[in-house]
Amino acid sequence: MRSLIHIALIGNPNTGKTSLFNTLTGLNQHVGNYPGVTVDKKIGTSKLPNNFKAEIIDLPGTYSVHASSLDENVAVKILIDTESEYYPEVVVVVAEVENLKRNLLLFTQVQDFGFPTILVINMKDQMLKKGIQIDVDALARDLKTKVVLISSKTNEGISELKELLANYKKIQPAQSFKLNTNSVIKVASEKEQNHRDTVQRYQFINKILEKSYRVNRKEAKGLRAKLDAILMHKIWGYVIFFFILFNIFQALFSWSEYPMELIDSFFGTLSETVKNNFLPGVFTNLLAEGIIPGIGGIVIFIPQIAFLFLFLAILEETGYMSRVVFLMDKIMRKFGLSGKSVVPLISGTACAIPAIMATRNMESWKERLITILVTPFTTCAARLPVYAIIIGLVIPNDNGFLGMNNQALVLMLLYLLGFVTAIVAAYILNKVLKIKSNSHFVIEMPNYKLPLFKNIALHVLEKTKAFVFEAGKIILAISILLWVLASYGPGNDFKNATTIVTESNVNLEETTLNVKIASYKLEHSYIGTFGKLIEPAIQPLGYDWKMGIGLITSFAAREVFVGTLATIYSVGVDDEATLMEKMRKEVRADGVTPIFTFATGISLLLFYAFAMQCMSTIAIVKRETNGWKWPLIQLFGMTSFAYLVAFIAYQTLK
Amino acid sequence: MENIQYIAVVGVVFLALRFLYKKIFSKKKSNKSCGSGGCGC
Numbered sequence: 001m002r003s004l005i006h007i008a009l010i011g012n013p014n015t016g017k018t019s020l021f022n023t024l025t026g027l028n029q030h031v032g033n034y035p036g037v038t039v040d041k042k043i044g045t046s047k048l049p050n051n052f053k054a055e056i057i058d059l060p061g062t063y064s065v066h067a068s069s070l071d072e073n074v075a076v077k078i079l080i081d082t083e084s085e086y087y088p089e090v091v092v093v094v095a096e097v098e099n100l101k102r103n104l105l106l107f108t109q110v111q112d113f114g115f116p117t118i119l120v121i122n123m124k125d126q127m128l129k130k131g132i133q134i135d136v137d138a139l140a141r142d143l144k145t146k147v148v149l150i151s152s153k154t155n156e157g158i159s160e161l162k163e164l165l166a167n168y169k170k171i172q173p174a175q176s177f178k179l180n181t182n183s184v185i186k187v188a189s190e191k192e193q194n195h196r197d198t199v200q201r202y203q204f205i206n207k208i209l210e211k212s213y214r215v216n217r218k219e220a221k222g223l224r225a226k227l228d229a230i231l232m233h234k235i236w237g238y239v240i241f242f243f244i245l246f247n248i249f250q251a252l253f254s255w256s257e258y259p260m261e262l263i264d265s266f267f268g269t270l271s272e273t274v275k276n277n278f279l280p281g282v283f284t285n286l287l288a289e290g291i292i293p294g295i296g297g298i299v300i301f302i303p304q305i306a307f308l309f310l311f312l313a314i315l316e317e318t319g320y321m322s323r324v325v326f327l328m329d330k331i332m333r334k335f336g337l338s339g340k341s342v343v344p345l346i347s348g349t350a351c352a353i354p355a356i357m358a359t360r361n362m363e364s365w366k367e368r369l370i371t372i373l374v375t376p377f378t379t380c381a382a383r384l385p386v387y388a389i390i391i392g393l394v395i396p397n398d399n400g401f402l403g404m405n406n407q408a409l410v411l412m413l414l415y416l417l418g419f420v421t422a423i424v425a426a427y428i429l430n431k432v433l434k435i436k437s438n439s440h441f442v443i444e445m446p447n448y449k450l451p452l453f454k455n456i457a458l459h460v461l462e463k464t465k466a467f468v469f470e471a472g473k474i475i476l477a478i479s480i481l482l483w484v485l486a487s488y489g490p491g492n493d494f495k496n497a498t499t500i501v502t503e504s505n506v507n508l509e510e511t512t513l514n515v516k517i518a519s520y521k522l523e524h525s526y527i528g529t530f531g532k533l534i535e536p537a538i539q540p541l542g543y544d545w546k547m548g549i550g551l552i553t554s555f556a557a558r559e560v561f562v563g564t565l566a567t568i569y570s571v572g573v574d575d576e577a578t579l580m581e582k583m584r585k586e587v588r589a590d591g592v593t594p595i596f597t598f599a600t601g602i603s604l605l606l607f608y609a610f611a612m613q614c615m616s617t618i619a620i621v622k623r624e625t626n627g628w629k630w631p632l633i634q635l636f637g638m639t640s641f642a643y644l645v646a647f648i649a650y651q652t653l654k
Numbered sequence: 655m656e657n658i659q660y661i662a663v664v665g666v667v668f669l670a671l672r673f674l675y676k677k678i679f680s681k682k683k684s685n686k687s688c689g690s691g692g693c694g695c
Contacts, residue, residue, distance in 0.1 A: 281659035286666060474677060477670040484667055619677050 005054045006087070007165060010075060010110060011094030012103050013061030013361075014322070014446040016122040018042075019152035020094055021058040022454055024162075043086075048166040057086050063102070064198070065109040079113050090168040091115040092161075096123045097132050097149075098447065100213060104205045105198065107143065108177040116171040117145055118164055124151040126447060135212040142208040144174035153452065177204050227448055231320065237327045245346070248311045256303035263303070267296030286483055294479030297559060298472035301351065304381045306464050308350040312343065313459040317451030335423050336430020338362055341371040345422060348378035349415075352617045353471045354463045356624055366435040370426050372624055373634050376617050377422040377610065379415045382558040386608050387414055389562055392580055394601025410605075417609055471557070471616035478556035478615060482527065486553075489525035497521045527552060541607065541643065542600035542650040544588065551613075558613045599653035603646040611642035 011017040025044025042058035059075040078086050093110050095103030100121065111117045121134065140147040146164050150157030164171070177200075231237055275288040315321045321343070329339025340362050347355035355375050362368040379387075391407050400406040493500065501517045508516065522528050531549035538548050546565070554561035565583065586595040612618065612635045621631040 279659075281656055283659035283662040283666075286663050291666075473673065477673050477677075480666060480670040481674075484663075 003052050005048070005052055005165065005168065006089050007054050007056045008059055008078060008086070008088035008091045008115075009056060009094060010059045010079075010091060010106065011061065012063055012096075012099070012106060015061075015094045015096040015099075015103060016152045017061060017094040018058060019452060019455055020120065020122060020150070021056060022458060023152045023155060023158055024054075024056055041086075046162070048162050050166050052166045054165060057088065062106065064106060079110065079115075088115060090165065090171070091117045092165070093117060093119050095119060095121050097121055097127050097134065098123070098130060100134070101202070101205055101209055104143075104208070105201050108201050108205065111143075111145065111173075112175055112177070114173045114175075116168050116173055118161070118168070118171065119143060119145055119147045120157075120161060121147065121149050122152055123447075124149045124156055125154050131215055133214040138212040139208065142212070144172075146171055153449075177201055224448055228323065231323050232327055237323070241324055241327065244315070248308070249349070252304060252307050252311070256307050259303040260300055263296065263300045267292055267299070271296075282487075285487065286480070289487075290480050290483030291476070293563065294476045294483075295472075297479065297557065297563070298468060298475050301381050301559075302464055302468070305350040305354070305467050306460050308347065309354070309460045309463040310456065312347065313456040314451050316459075317449070317455055319446040319448045322446055335427040336367065336370050337374075337423075337426050338364065338367040338371070341367065341426075344371050344375050345378055345419070348375045348380060348422075349418075351380050351382070351467050351471060352376045352378075352614065353620050354466045356617065356620050357466060357470075359624070366430075366433060369435070369625065369630065370429045370433070372621055373429060373630065374422040374425045376612060376614065376634070376638065377418050377425060379418040379609070380558075380614075382614070383414075383608055385559045385562045386554070387411060387605060389565075389580060389583075390601050390604050390608075393583055393596050394598050414605065414609055421610065470620060474616040474619055475557045475560075479560070482553050482556060482560070485527040485530075486522055486525050489521065490529060491524065493524040494521060497524065522549075540650070541646045542595075542597070542603045542654065544595055546586075547595075547604070551607075554613050556615050558608060561608075561613075597654070599650050602653055603650035606649050607642045607646040609642070610638055610645055612638035 009017055009021055021042060021044060024046040026046075044056050044058070046054045046056055048054050057078070059078060062075045065076050065079075078084055079088075079091070081087060091110055091113075093103075093107040095107065104119075107117070107119055119139075121136075126132070127134070134149065136147050136149055148157050148161045148164060150161060152158075231240060271288045271292045274284065274292060278284040278287070312321070315324070325339040325342055327339070328342045332339055332341050341359075344355040344358045347358055352375050355378075356372050359368045359371045359375075362371065391410050395407045395410050397405070397407050401409055488494070497520045498517050501520050502513065505513055505516055527549055528545070530552060531545040534548045534552070535543075535545040538544075538551065543551070550561045550564045553564040583596050584594070587593060588595055618631045618635055621634060622628060625631065
């Protein structure tokens, strides 16, 4: 017979809590959401001695039970709600050797809830290097609990911990420090009471640690101090950070190029195979022209997103990211952002979805909201195909400023423009938004350490999954609807497209004729009709109805613009060169003036740089801000600004 | 056969619409961090 024990892991951020969770559960874990909120919930199972089985929940990192962020609030709620399916039978508080004093504050608070509570002190492997000595027995006696020293890196102490967990009933719930737990939630907003409570707890902890904790400061002053002096230097710190960032982007684009091409050709072939081998009919068309290209359009971005999060995970795991956050906080604060906004802003260069979700650890609602609102300005991966084709079309492929290739220069400027706009928009929002918010910046400075492959792999998997399942499903659903709108149309023009085109092009060969028919059908489809309807509104920007269709369809995701143009200009999506040639030859109604001039191109580039052309981002912002107010303000604000800038650019340059 | 294909398309489109409707109008509780007053703390 096997018995299931419910265990909760709780601890300060950067104590190696998730590493311990990974060690205990291995691959037997899954990520979900806590009911009603979007904080990640990690649950896994582990085998314990004596045929026991544990269901372990990895609670979000928290400094105290007086929650100051959404993550912390969730952690506390789990420990309070006896009706919750996650309510634990035993709680493991994870601490780490170097910041034991601060970690014990949470331990004493958790112990007050009346659970059998085990204190796990992680990073045992660091003790020698840091000159730290801990008297585990004395600590256990004073804290009235079991204490285990472990290293999630070397797996030391894990079996001892498992043994304790299997026999958790022998651990009596105890209170080493007295607190009225019934008032925890009520008093959470009463700062003074909290403060007094915290001070008293620290006095109690100090007394305990005087007896059981020793640090030889001379040894502690090692590599960390030297590295901090360079990496957090007021000049070199920034130089090194931007050098690392530059190299990350270099690697990102060159490494992901090959897998992206492979994915592109795979979906192209798959689409072709389905069309040629399945029974002809409307569903086969939906599969080949709507669903498969829709999935392809999502999967193609996985390499870029996975590589970016791989690099970010390495920076985070090594402890460098916390230094960056600290370093950038001074600058970011001037613009109404926080040092913690750096991670979303960098992540935004891959995709705004995981980037916006990465704002959850920000304590101040105002800073978090501003970060959410400005992140979509950063140049995401979906803008690249649009930029690539427009730049190729209107910017000469020769060397210009400082011998740099003009096309590469414009692309770089667009990236820069995205960042600068995000920062300026944050500054304005900070002045305009009248939201009262406590702005306190707490950042843990973890030790530098070699990254654990397992943690990095799981992090990358988690973020990539977030993109595929959050943005991907929306893109796919919209692709299906767009296909329907492009495949059906009102009136006889659409219905009799084949007859009309065949009669007026008697001498054309079959392939060219089919292409003409498809193009004519699209023009008279529902979406084509709508494109023509909005033409007067987009004409001042230099666009015609065909680009109008592209603007509408790319509301699903920006990259859909290229696919739509390819369909309108009746060429294969994969062959950008051919599409570019066709686009270059496109003329206005007068039959002479080309449509894609320098002015139109720049107008289009600027429109895509600023407009909120991403339905999935809107859905995520709605979820993260709990309402329609902010996503709608963001949508209309960004799109109006994009319209204005594109209008000025076109009217000035034409 | 043609009819079956039409029914399949209608089914897929229905599922896509239902998914988008749920995504847009889903009722999730506050997700604001503390300080906003929305998190209940």
